[in-house]
Amino acid sequence: MTAKTAKDRLIDDLKAEGFTAVGVTRADAIPEARDRLHAFLAGGLHGTMAWMAETEARRGDPLVLWPAAKSVVMVAMNYGPEDDPLEALTRRDRVTISAYARNRDYHDIVKGKLKQAAGRFAVKTGADVKVFVDTAPVMEKPLGEAAGIGWQGKHTNLVSRDLGSWFFLGAIFTDMDLPADERESDHCGSCRNCLDICPTDAFPAPYRLDARRCISYLTIEHAGPIPVEFRKPMGNRIYGCDDCLAVCPWNKFAAVASEAKLKAREDLKSPAIIELLGLDDTAFRAKFSGSPIKRIGRDRFIRNVLIAAGNSGDETVAGAVEAHLRDPDATVRGAAVWALGELTDENRFAAAREAHRKQETAETVIGEWDRMSG
Template sequence: MFPDPLHPNEALRDEIRAEALRLGFDACGFASASDAWPNGGWLRDFVAEGFHGAMGWMEETLDRRAHPTAMWTDAKTAVVLGVNYGPEHDPLLALEDPTRAAISVYAQGDDYHEVIKKRLKALARWMHGRFGGEVKVFVDTAPLMEKPLAQRAGLGWQGKHTNLVSRQFGSWLFLGSVLTTLDLPADPPERDHCGSCRACLDICPTGAFPAPNRLDARRCISYLTIELSGPIPVEFREALGNRIYGCDDCLAVCPWNKFARLSGEMAFHARETLKGPSLADLAGLDDPLFRALFSKSPVKRIGRDRFVRNVLYAIGNSGDAALMAAVEPRLADPSPTVRGAAVWAARRLLDPAAFARLAAEAAEQAPEVQAEWTRAS
């Protein structure tokens, strides 16, 4: 759909775009909220194949995700907003030191949900006060399929890795939306510019893409380190490397990042460094220290136990026997999930004789941790 120069509300659209940019958004596009929506069918196929893994909420909200108007029948237009979070350094550099943690770029600063939501609400209030009409704001915690909506609004296209790619910002756009009852002209949709490139598919450490534009979340490191509770399947632990929260590989390798720009939003760079935090330090976090360290970060939502689990798998992948000093206290951790990860790390760091002595002294009661000792030995 292309913009209609005769549309009576074209001037309104232009005013809204200007206000969005003034509020700090880096991209703003418009799409019909009521047009046909094939993406709902694609999501049903994704769930039917079990690719959503333990994310039961995706199945529970399928009907609400089927169409933008499924949540609000009166919506006519989607105003889709983007905020650039382009990093200062190539995220793949964080993988070079296995004794330090690699944390996904999006989680290195303040929680983007809070940063964006304030701006979305400000824009929605302004729209309602200026033009009337009803408005509702959405960031990705709501069941609205924002990536295909962003493509329809011209902000970018969904690459073969299923993430949004922008000709202006590469892989680094946070998205939010304002649905409105105002009838506004749509922007031209963006077309796919991936061509024959498959860099994002080939770099995936766990082979999470069974085909272009198809993601099996059960194999995705972001899913494994963030969404999955309990032990991470053994077959994927080595592939984690030092990635303890999310994975940027498929995003970072995209050739379109050559046009990306450093984010001007300092809140997203609050913790970014070329070298990540020490795994040894992170392994020692108790719950209060974890909460204090990540009080403004999206990392806080996975909780201390899941986080330290990830850290211990990374330590096991480090090849640095000196890090055993950080592992041993976790063998007595109150959390069985943490204890199990510590057993796996110990087996990777110690020689067989040393590990056998440690196993002989273990008095583990939790079946899942006993299984780790048995498997490791």
């Protein structure tokens, strides 16, 4: 079987598995990625994601990750939402969950399908393969650009002229030398919608992201209290943020997710704050079983919901917020203090402070009481 025939059959197989775009590049096609990654890490823009620095060498060069690799097959799977994610931001009594996280964990879905096709390719060709879906030190976006799937836009995400921005990426590394596709060029032009809409100014310059200011990072990767300056801008976003994707003009070509397990669950489209504040650890695990949200844990999740509660202006949730002043987790208690201060009058807040502060031992929570008390 020729390399071209092997490639063509693999592409057909991957599209039959539900992948909406497939491209091939050489394993040595992104030499510039190493220096860009180093500059990102040296500037501390990765925040507390220490694993990025720990895997810098492998992440920056596919051939360090697997020296035998000759080709990288990049795939995209569409997850376009049915609704406008920006509309949900106006419903302050409810929360907003990033479109990609409203059903099953995409890692499992994409990797499962990718492994099936890669396995069949290996059997037919005798080639060795390795499959990666966002769980190994692979720079999928530069590889996706090199493979012609899209280009890294000013928001640093991959954009496609055919798919817009709503798609997941996966990779098959192989030691078989497959014909490479043409690299995609940048089509952002003068547009800066994604930069201007960011509520936390997380883009110090086009094509440059400061993760420490990104709501996706703050709600998912960041442990401990949310920095005060970002609490109001978070609004009702409790898991991720879609703003910079949602305003991209290229999304006029995007389609709604075709994979059923990537379509939004009704109960996760825009759930009520009061409902989520009532979740204990058992209920949280049950509700988000199989969901990417489960990995942040109940405490971090409730911290995020409490920030949304404080931004809601809805005094009817104050009782549920106040109940979290007795939460076992100090970060949750601190978020409850902030939210209560935003929702209630001085007398109710002072009474709560008197009742709970004298029992408090965590310095961060005491600091919240003092700051909110003026």
